[in-house]
């Protein structure tokens with residue numbers, strides 16, 4: 001998914017955490033948005049970027065557990081925001097949910113099934129162009145944006 005989808009979904013996650021009393025300040029908002037959107041920073045360094053350790057759910061479970069020494073709220077925020085990222089990434093393509101133990105990818109692969117692009121060799125800009133030509137992706141993004149607006153209003 002694209003950054004705006006991750007941003008919207010992270011805002012939804014933060015709002016839900018906030019409502020149950022876990023995320024209560026601007027730092028928590030920064031953490032949830034930073035992780036939820038920032039995981040894709042690996043696109044700069046690794047090709048295909050979803051094989052990097054930043055896209056391993058286990059990485060964020062470990063990070064969350066490490067931060068539990070400061071506060072268990074950090075653990076919830078880190079794990080919830082990263083899992084939110086991976087859930088969205090599992091819709092368009094797939095995620096290596098069991099990495100590094102297994103490099104089998106799981107997901108709905110809505111785009112991956114019909115894509116002729118190769119994550120090992122094709123350019124990021126080609127993936128972006130393909131993404132925005134797919135009305136299903138646009139529909140999912142619009143749904144997320146509407147959900148964020150509704151949650152912010154309520």
Ligand SMILES: [Zn+2]
Nearest residue numbers: 039040085089
């Ligand atoms: Zn991602």
